[in-house]
Amino acid sequence: MAMVERFGVAGGTSMAVTLGAGDRLTIRDAEGLQPAGLVVLEGDLGPLPERLLTGATAPGSSVTLEAPTASTVVISAPGADMAPDEQAPPTDLVVEIARHGANARPLPPPLGRVKAELHIDAATASAYKVSAGDYIQVIDVDGKQCSDFLAFDAARLDDGEEIGIDATTTTTLLGAAYPGPGLLSKFFDGRMRPLVEVVRDTVGRHDTFALACTAKYYEDMGYPGHPSCSDNFNGALAPYGIAPRKGWPAINLFFNTAMGSDNRLSSDEPWSRPGDYVLFRAMTDLVCASSACPDDIDPSNAWMPTDIHVRIYDKAQEFSKGNAHRMTPDAIPRLTRTSGFHDRTSVLTRNLVDYRGFWTPDCYAGNGPIDEYWAARERCVVMDLSALRKFEVIGPDAEALLQKAQTRNLAKLAVGQVVYTAFCYEHGGMIDDGTIFRLGLQNFRVVCGDDYLGVWLRQLAEQHELKAWVKSSTDQLGNLAVQGPLSRTVLEQVIWTPPVQASITELKWFRFTIGRIGGPQGPAVVVSRTGYTGELGFEIWCHPKDGVAVWDAIWAAGKPHGLAPLGLSALDMLRVEAGLVFAGYDFDDQTDPFEAGIGFTVADKAEDYVGKTALARRRANPLRKLVGLEITGNEAIGHGDCLHIGRAQIGVVTSAARSPLLGRTIALARVDALYADLGRTVEIGKLDGQQKRIAARVVRFPHYDPEKTRVRA
Known part of the structure; x- marks a missing residue:
């Protein structure tokens, strides 16, 4: 084959x-x-x-x-x-x-100029030296092949002391099972000094819990004499004076293991595909060793050990940092990317997180989440939300496709208008929420959080033989949110609109206008009166090449009004106060729009749409409801905490935050409909849900500005 x-x-x-x-x-x-x-x-x-x-x-x-x-x-x-x-x-x-016949799969192209490389045949291991600053790329050639990795401080080895990567120290310092590209990217030794940094990772699933495979493991399974990674390492490391061990505590790249809530270590086939890799950077001179694991008696190498390839790149080269993201398991991977505003945000903070495949500020060094929060509530903030997914839906059947795909009635949507909606499966569970812009009679733009929505829309168009195209435009549209009571005052100085378009002053809630920055010759923008903060606010949509010019213009106009940058941590406080739901927290594919607190998006329209029958049944027979909670005391509450009445669990916290404005901890929670009445006292379970309880009360939400007078101002 x-x-x-x-x-x-x-x-x-x-x-x-x-x-x-x-x-x-x-x-x-x-x-x-x-x-x-x-x-x-x-x-x-x-x-x-x-x-x-x-x-x-x-x-x-x-x-x-x-x-x-x-x-x-x-x-x-x-x-x-x-x-x-x-x-x-x-x-x-x-x-x-x-590939035809015996034609071999070629190695993936190098990331840059290769300084050295070695091929590690299946069921073997090799050791090699790496200079400080150089890069180490460990490649899974054919996919689903584990590769143990060891690294030792070369200078200490010369002095007769073995100091290598310590997984326990690393896990403790990071608070995570293993490092990944970004802030928490270092593997440490027992002295708490970093030995290697993770620069890129196209898999994101590895093992730091267990030993590299050992002779004892195979003997106990009935395979005496079977080769093992630990024995292979002993042979490869002997020339460097490293003493042999029965089992090496290696970093097992690509191995799919996890510690479950039942305190059991589980494993399955690796997640890696052909050509997947991890790119390290040496933090000091190292002696490294890599293996191509010989395990063929369980799923750890998909039952068929294959080769590993290692490339070394000179420290003078530069590589972007990132994880690989795929919209479906077999999709082409995309490394974490930067937005058109990155040149400005990155000089204000190093605290960048991988948010939906984009490096996005979590908070800013000169401000911090609390200050950013108050700036949004009292003045004005600017935030990079380019990670939102954008799709252009066009063609003679564009409206027909979107009428089938979501819960709102688009026949009532005018050109220049925006609507918030839900996309559901046939059983009523949600795929995603999002906004739809109507740019023309059969021209729409869908803005959401999940790449998969585009795949699903195309499948729906094909299924119903609709002449409509769904084109990904995420990389063509940067999104800068300008939010807060003074946002209109700031943007009035910046946005020029032609006479046929609404000015910033005239722009109504959930409408958009088309204009330019600074005048008729400035960078082109679309401005929508939308946001995710519960405040008066706008979103600026521009091509990434114009991102710096758009940021600079808004920044200059906003500074006299106390404009501040806003990161994801402050945004989370704002949106929980405003009762705005978040995918994966407040809803998922097991949650319908009514249970997610956005039942208002389900229109009574004549057209059939995906999930219509199920949603009618669910509306008539609600089982769960999203409610607000006020929490007694100052204990930390988080997503996934269980809700109890007596011993029985009756719900779960979906989102929570400490509200600076209200001076207390608040939450959104999904509860059994029987216990959703206002004023109901419930308990939040901590530890195992039974040993510790925190009192809470069901209240109306949004907790902040429930009538939405500010956002409509």
């Missing part, structure tokens, strides 16, 4: 691939309307179609070519920058290569 490799060509970029004789190359336009280009640099692909993918294609359209000889080709996904009021983003192409 031919091996199939999958790559992605991002919209507006190109990539080179190598083919062997007989290999089959497929170029697929997953979203439709995206042209493709192909140039043969070496070899021959025979006669090429006059037009590969013309840009007038349906989602999923493809062409397949077979290479008669070894060839190198460049594939491009051409496209220009998209203005914020346009709907033609360049989107990704999927490239698939089916």
Whole structure:
């Protein structure tokens, strides 16, 4: 059976691939309307179609070519920058290569100039030296293959002292099972000194709990004499004077293990795909060792050990930091990226977190969450929310598609208007919430939190044979939220709108206008009167190339009014006070809009839509309800804490925050409908839910401005 490799060509970029004789190359336009280009640099692909993918294609359209000889080709996904009021983003192409016969899967291309590399055959291990500052890339060549990793301080080894990575110290210092790219990225030794930093991780699932496999493990399983990683390490490390051990406490990259709530260590097949990798940076001179685990008696290597490849890159090179994100398990991975505002936010803070695949400030060094919170409530704040997912829904059946996909009646949505809505599965559970902008008669923009929504919308269009395209525009639209009582005052100085568009002063709640920054020749923007804070506020949508200019203009206009930057920590306080729900916390695919507290989004419309029957049944027979809680005392409360009446659990806390304005801890919680009446006393269970209880009372929510007078101001 031919091996199939999958790559992605991002919209507006190109990539080179190598083919062997007989290999089959497929170029697929997953979203439709995206042209493709192909140039043969070496070899021959025979006669090429006059037009590969013309840009007038349906989602999923493809062409397949077979290479008669070894060839190198460049594939491009051409496209220009998209203005914020346009709907033609360049989107990704999927490239698939089916290798013929004995043609081997090539190693993934290097990340940069390679200083040294070594190939580790299945069931073996190797040791190698790495200089301080250099990068170490450990690659899973064929996927689902574990690789144990050891690192020792080389200088201490020269003095006869073995000091290596200490998983217990690392876990204790980080408060996490293992490091990842970002702030909490270091592996420490027993002296609490960092030895390696995690720069990139395309898997995000590893083992730091158990030993590298040992001879004893195989003996106890009935396989005496079976090779083990620990024995292989002993042989590889002997030339460096490192004493052998029965079992090495290694960092097992790609191994899928977890400690359960039942205090049991579980394991399963690795999550890694072919070409996945972890990129480290040496914090000091190191002696390292890597293995290709020989375990073929359980799922740890998917029952078939394969090879590992290690590359060393010079410290003079620079690599972006990031995790890999996939919208579906088989999707092309995307490393954590930065927004068009990153050049400005990153000089104000180092506290950046990977939020939905974007490096986003959690809080700012010169302010802090409490100060940022008060700035939003009393003055004005600016926040980078570019991580929100954007989809352009266009075509003659665009409205018909969205009428089937969500709970609002779009027939009532005017051009220039925005509506908040819910997207549900057939059983009534929610896929996501989001807003829909109507840019034209059959032109819509969906803004939500989850990439998968775009996949699902395309599947729905195909299922109902609707002529509509769903084009990803996240990378073409930066989103800067300007929120607070003085937000209109600030933006009046910045946003120019033509006579046919509403001015900032005229813009009504849940409407948008199209304008420019500073005047008719300034950067193009779309401005919506929307937000996630419960305050008067706006969102500015622009192309990332204009992000710095947009930030600078707003920053300059806002400074006299006390404008401050806002991070995710302060935003969480604001949205919990305002009763605004968050995916994965206040709702999921087991929660319907009524149980999520947004039943108002379920319209009584004639058209059939996904989940309509289930939602009618759920509305008539509610089982659970979202309520507000006021908590007695100052104990920390968090998502997932159980709610009890007596011994019985009757609900769960979905979101909680300490409210600076109200001076108490508040929460949103989903409870059995029988116990949702206002004033009801309940208890929050801590520890195991029974040994410790914290009193709380069911109250109306939103806790802050329940009539929404401020946001409507």
